[in-house]
Amino acid sequence: MTDSLPSIDPAHLSARLLEWYARDGRTLPWRAPMGQLNDPYKVWLSEIMLQQTTVRAVIPYFEGFLARWPTVVDLAQAPLDDVLTAWAGLGYYARARNLHACAQTIAQWREGRFPETEAELLELPGVGAYTAAAIVAIAFGKRAVVMDGNIERVMARLFAETDPLPGVKKTLRARAETMTPTHSFGDHAQALMDLGASLCTPRSPACGLCPWRDPCRGRRQGIAESLPAKAPKKEKPTRLGIAFWVERPDGAILLRRRPESGLLGGMMEVPSTPWREDPWTLEEARAEAPLTANWTPLSEGIRHTFTHFHLELSVARARVSTRDQARGLWVKPADFHAHALPTVMRKIIKLALRSKMM
Template identity: 60%
Template sequence: MDVPKGAPDTKIVPALLAWYRREGRALPWRAPPGKLQDPYKVWLSEIMLQQTTVKAVTPRFIDFLRRWPDVDALGKAALGDVLAAWAGLGYYARARNLHACARAVSETHGGRFPDTEAGLRALPGIGAYTAAAIAAIAFGRRASPVDGNIERVLARLFAVEMPLPAAKPQIKALAERLTPAEHAGDFAQALMDLGAMVCTPRRPACGRCPVRPDCRGVAAGLADLLPYKAAKAERPTRRGAAFVAIREDGTVLLRERPPKGLLGGMLETPSTPWDERQPKEAAEVHAPLIADWTCVPGIVTHTFTHFHLELTVYRAEVGRDAKLTPAADPARCRWVAQRDLAHAALPSVMRKVLAHASGEVRATSKSRGARKRASAGPQRARRRSA
């Protein structure tokens, strides 16, 4: 591994710490510079911030803290309540692991987080980055968390030209070498803030950077180009059909997804499997009720980490005596009042489906050409507009 030798570490660390004391962001989970922070707040914020922005997380963090002010309270909460509060932040396995971790800390560790990286990594949902962040920020350990902001800062500071993700081990080694024995938490947060506020992905504000004199990327004229990234494979597209059944009492049929896997434990409108091919005879084979199903014009689109999703939406209004079909998997289904949907554990894609079915959102498919509507069958699916 090619780790640059003789870098001016002695200048970089004090310059960054001084800048952080002056310019560091005031965030609801942070203590003032020089102070150790509440491990619960550090842990909760770091889990929330994975693949999410500070702007999106801040109000949700405040709400979580109001509802569950400490790890014991969160551990005692119902998983469904935690999933509902998490809805919209995405990557829902994090919410399940959050709850499992809170229970483990409360029940196994007496409500106190372990204060070492090894001890933290033994907890559910805590990986190398999160363990290092908690150890450094909450306990003052000499640990080196490396997130996307820190990767970018160090790749530019040391002119690391190897593309990501191959460069990750080299950048991690640089972070470990730079991290001071004291104030490791402040140093990590200084790097995070520098990446968020100054050393941004596009048009970095090098003129305001406290370590510009020692930046090899600037010296090489590469600061706005680094880090290089290997080309990503194109995401495949999967397709499916979703069924929105509205009973005459105003309730909507929802189904709980299996506890493991994508969107595990969340609620959904009953749907077909998501495959690369458009499901044929969806209403006849997969409909959760025998009803007069209407195919809503357009499609709902959503992008996950590894694939794009396109959903055709069917809608039906049914009576109180409507019976579920075996395709619905009745044991996992429930009727939910529409007034309660705002607080239900519905992922974003399912909120899109419900909005589309109610006419609040009309996706178009002009660029894809007209799509074939499902043919009528035993369940009397009709070709008409919603």
């Protein structure tokens, strides 16, 4: 049915897209000027950071990493704790661990040189199909089909693909393959990303400004804003737990490191019970506390949302003497910034410090 609509000429549309990109493309700190190849380190670093994260959030982190570790070898030589601390607040912390592991692999086994093929890049820690294709196209100027969420949306609307995600992904990739030109691979990929991010947005797309508005089948059928269709999402479960805020007379707070594998692996945390769907009583939670103490529950808790579940944590406070022993690290609040504390833990810290002042 869709093929009976106006024809789509890839070469013509690619030329129009690049004209639009030259005029209206975004200026971003990890991009080279149009027509130039980019540093693969900058492409890789930005693409890892941009996974599941907005451009606005990533820019200060990217600039901070680049100022501190200007090459992949510099990043490889950095202690993992420093990398995790610099990453704190950006979320999805497995990316930071993989980032460091990948940098070490490139520095140790490839003398600081990035692979130039998708197959070799896919062997690196944390590098998936999208990131590999982006590096090949943008940094090395080779043909690659780059597919992110923006490009999927553009393809779904251009060709009026009404089957829902994720099942339609292969079809959208095939459509993007037909639209990939024989030249300007990096500019084409970045132009498509920008088209989706600035005009072909999830809601209220600016079709009147789009260089592909005339042949766009989704626009012609009046269904562009509804595409790509998505299968109904399952409701996220809520997990519950109790965090233990332990303070010494000198003001130091007990922190501990989470296991290297799993959620927030290797990050620092305020000790807590396991997170589960059944509520905890304070009496039951004492067995999970980092030490024996007189625990007092705070009147408030915190809520945080991860990819697959919501988390609600109550907070119990205790004051202990310097003689009390517990596994972990005693840190004064003024020094929290030097430790890799994820956002959920910073919420607990903010709540506990605020309640202390009241």
